[in-house]
Amino acid sequence: MIMASRNIWCVRRNFVFSSGGWTLQYSAERFLKLIPFRPFSVKCDSDSKERTPLENEDRLKNLLTMGVDIDLARRRQPGVFNRVVTNEQELKIFLLSKGASDRVIGSIISRYPRAITRTHESLSRRWDLWRKIMASDLEIINILERSPESFFRSNNNLDLENKIKFLSSVGLTPKCLCRLLTRAPRAFSNSLSLNKQMVEFLQKTSMSLGHKNPPDFVRMIISKNPSILIQSTKRVQANIEFLQSAFNLDKEDLLLLICGPGAKILDLSNECTKKNYTNIKEKLLSLGCTEEEVQKFVLSSLSVVFLSEKKFNDKIDCLMEEKISISQIIKNARVLDVSLSTLKTRMKELVHAGYDLSTSNIALLSLSQKRYKAKLRKMLGESQGTLDV
DNA sequence: GGCACCGGGCTCTGCCATAGGT
């Protein structure tokens, strides 16, 4: 208490006498209101003139002991370091009480320094709102560790509350909301109006494509692909147009595609979609496929559009090195789902086991690990008696 | 039991730009 009043006195002095070293961002009233809660953050030094105020040194010490990467944090949000008051200790205590480790706390502040400007009340309220969606504190900590920005970027708890109400009113189930918060936490820090925009956009799209139940369509798209809510409508629109024009689809087929395998494609960055598709087309045409075959292939296995130029080409080349023909590949497009390293390992093992990939079924390459191992074991058992794989 | 077909699970942050507030 003595410390606190001493601090207040010093602050007053600094308010009156400070020159040059400080940037005052708060009214005196607002500032003083904050003092009793922040004994660690404010200290006075009547001698300080040109040099950094002492509370800044204290803050840096605090942050360093918390394992914060100061350089990184300063680069990310320099403004935080010019503030008179920050609440790093309070934040630490709060997060510890929710089960976060010291390491995670340090990492969170390093990556999103503005976190230390939030008050306990605001954090607590926000946490409770997140807990309405998530079953445990630990799950929230996991999200924060992945994406601190999503939790801390906005301080508008009322907007968050309304967002949750809005998304529920759209018909998203608690389970779906949970998936949304886990997979696209940014949706909950973007504004309510931005979320509404996307929902309205999806409704309009479904109506223009002749969907009979737009609310159903919206629910379905979001539950299938939660991250659509963190894309811009411009991006989603461009991808829908791409699908429509690249494959010359009528409304009904386009709708089927968007509701099914195309749902994920809507997230792709626009240049990326076109670039990857162009690459696939060029590569397959150069290997003797017809335009029609290429279209059919891509349409039947849209996930290949996710593959970067290098990944796609490397996989094709790698398969063809084992004398697998391009027609085998496009008939078994699933093999392109498999990672390059798995492909290589399996091809080596299969060849070693005497399996001729150029004439046999290459679907083996894309089996699940369990099924593949069983298959290989059996093959080896047949050819070499009993042998463990 | 073996196979083909298919849907779905995990998972998407970190940065920059800028309007608007103080």
Added chain:
DNA sequence: ACCTATGGCAGAGCCCGGTGCC
């Protein structure tokens, strides 16, 4: 002038197993 809140962008896969048919 400076900071905060927010929008928006680039980047770019892999794996599992249920089910129904033979």
